[in-house]
Amino acid sequence: MSQVQTAPRTIVDRHKAVIWLRQMHLIRRFEERAAFLYQNQKIGGFCHLYNGQEACAVGSIGMLRDDDYLITAYRDHGHALARGMDPKPAMAELLGKSTGCSGGKGGSMHFFQAEKGFLGGHAIVGSHIPLATGVAFANKYKGGDQVCLCYFGDGAINQGSFHEALNMAGMWKLPAIYYVENNMISMGTQLERSSAVLDLTVRGGEPYHMPAYRVDANDVEQVAEVTQRAITRARAGEGPTFIEAITYRFRGHSMSDPQKYRTKEDMDKAKLRDPITLWENRLLQRGWIDESSLEQMREEIRDQVEAAIEFAENSPEPGPEDLYTNITVAPYTPQESD
C-alpha cells in the first residue's frame, strides 16, 4: 500500500540545503564527541547515538514551521539539534549539568526544549506515541493548523501504544505525522525477528486509514518531500500520515553495545550510502558548495562542539536542593525525608 519515493528532485533552495548539511555535520560531530566523553566516563547511563540517521531528522524537521511540535524517543540528540537546540545545553545535559536542556535531570534520553516545541526525548519504547497524538488532538481542539511530528524506531511498532494511538489519530483525523526510523534493528533484534511483515507501511498506514510512504532516508531531500506532503495534509485537516524512513545506524544500539549481531562488511556497505556524503556530493554537483566552504563549515562545527563541551564542563552541577525542585507546580514537600 505504500508509495515509494525514488527519484531525487530539487526541493530546497541553496540556503536551506547548506543549512541542512551543516546540521547533519553538527549532529555527527556532536555524537562523535559524546562517544568520546562517554568513554571517558563524563557521560553516564544509556547514551544512544544518531550516526547514520541524520537525514531522518534534518530533512523532516527542516520542513516544520516554528510553531509546530515534534517528539521523539531516547535517540534524541539529532532531533534536538536539527530543531535548532544550541549544542551547549545539549552537551551540558549529557554531562548532567544544571545548564542542560532538562536541568540535568533528564540526561541523554530525555532532552526537552519547550520554546522550540521540542516535546522530548522519551525512553519507554512506544510510550510517547500517544503523547504525540494528544498534541495533535490539542492542535485540532484549539483550531490551529500546527502539526505534531512523532519519531520512533522500528521496535516501537510492536507496542500497543502505537496501535492505540494511530487508531484514534486516523479515526479523528488528527494533524500528526508518524515517522518510523526503520534502521532495521531494535537493539540486537533484526526486523525479521520482530515484525511479521517487513514493509512497515503495511502496519502503520491502511489499518489506521492514513496514507503511508516509504522513503530512502539516506536522501535528505526525499525525506523532505515526503514530510512536506504529510504536513500539507495535516494542515488541511485531512488527518495523519505514516512515513517509513529506511535508514541505518552506524554505531551500536547504545554506547555499551558490542554489536556482535552484524558484520563489518554490512557496516562498510551501509557507509557507502552515508547520508552526509550523499548530500555533500549532491550540493557539490549543483555547485552550491565547494571544497573550501566545506572545509570552513567543518572547522566551524568543530569549534562549536568544542565550545559546547567547554561550556558543559564548566557548568555547575545541580545542587542538593534541586532534588526536590520541579516535581509539581504546587509547592512540593517530600512526604518523608530525614
Next chain:
Amino acid sequence: MPILAYRDALNQAMAEEMERDDNVYLMGEEVAEYNGAYKVSQGLWDRFGSRRVIDTPISEGGFSGIGIGSAMVGLRPIIEFMTFSFSLVAIDQILNNAANMRYMSGGQFSIPIVFRGSSGMAGCLAATHSHRLEAIYSHFPGLTVVMPATAADAKGLLKSAIRSDDPVIFIEHENLYGEKGEVPEGDHLVPIGKANVVREGSDVTLLTYSRSILNTLAAAEQLAGEGVSAEVIDLRTLRPLDMDTILKSVLKTHRCVIIEENWPYCGIGAGVADRIYQEIFDELDAPIRRVTAKDAPIPYNRKLELSMLPTVERIVAKINDVLYRKA
C-alpha cells in the same frame, strides 16, 4: 443548600469547570453518547458537544497518553476510567509520563490532568474489577491522590483537581455514587492536601477516607453510647498527606486507628502509621492499629467479599484494642 448525590456533585463540578474554561475537556470510554458507565457525565455531551466530551475506543493507555500529550501543550483534560481497575492498562502513561514529565524536562512541561473514575469492591465484581489503587499511586512523587467521601467534597475536590496544574489521581467509590449530601452551589472549592475533622472527640483518633468513612462514623457512634469519644478524620487527599491535622488530633487523643479498604501490606495505613510513629512515638499510649481489607484477591462470592471489608464490628474491635478496653 441543595441536596445532591455524589454522582451529581461530580457532574456539577465538571460542568462548571467546563463552562469556566474552554481548555477543560472530558475523555473516556462511554462518557459522551452513553452518558457514562456510572452516569457521572450525564448530560455533558448534550450540553458541550463532541469537541469537549469525547468517547474513545477501549484503549486506556492510548487515551491516557493523548490526555497527557494535550496537557503538555495547554489543555486541561479530565480522563475518565470506567473503573480505576482499568487504569492498570494505562499505568505506564500515568507513572512514566504524567508523574515524571515536569521533573524530567527541568520544569518545562507540567501536566494539568485529572484521571478520575470509580473504584472499590462494589458487589460481586471479583478480583479484576474491584481494585483500589491509591496505595500504588500515592507512592509516586509527582502525583496528587484525592479520594472524596461525601457529595460536597466530591464537587469541591474535583473542581480543585481540575484547576490543579499537576496530575491528579481522583478515585471515586462506586458505592458512594448514590450517597446524598448538601452541596454548596457555585464555586465551591475544597483545597487539595487538607484533611477534614468530621467528628470531634478526645479518646481516640480514627483516620479514614472514601467509603470507609461510613462504617467508621457508625463505629464512633456506637462507641459514643458506651462513653468513648472518637475523633474521625477524613483524609481526603492521600498525597500530599495533611500531617498537621493528623498530628494535632493524635497529640490530643494519644491513640489512633486507621481504617481503609486497601490491602494491609505496604498500604496507605502502613505508611501513615509509620509517619505518625516517626513524629510523635512518645505521645502514643497504645500502638496504632489498622483495619484494612483482608490480604486476599477479591472474591466473587458476596459473603466472602463482605468479609474482606472493614466492618463496624472490626473497627470497634480495633478501637477497643487501642483503648485497652474489653468489649
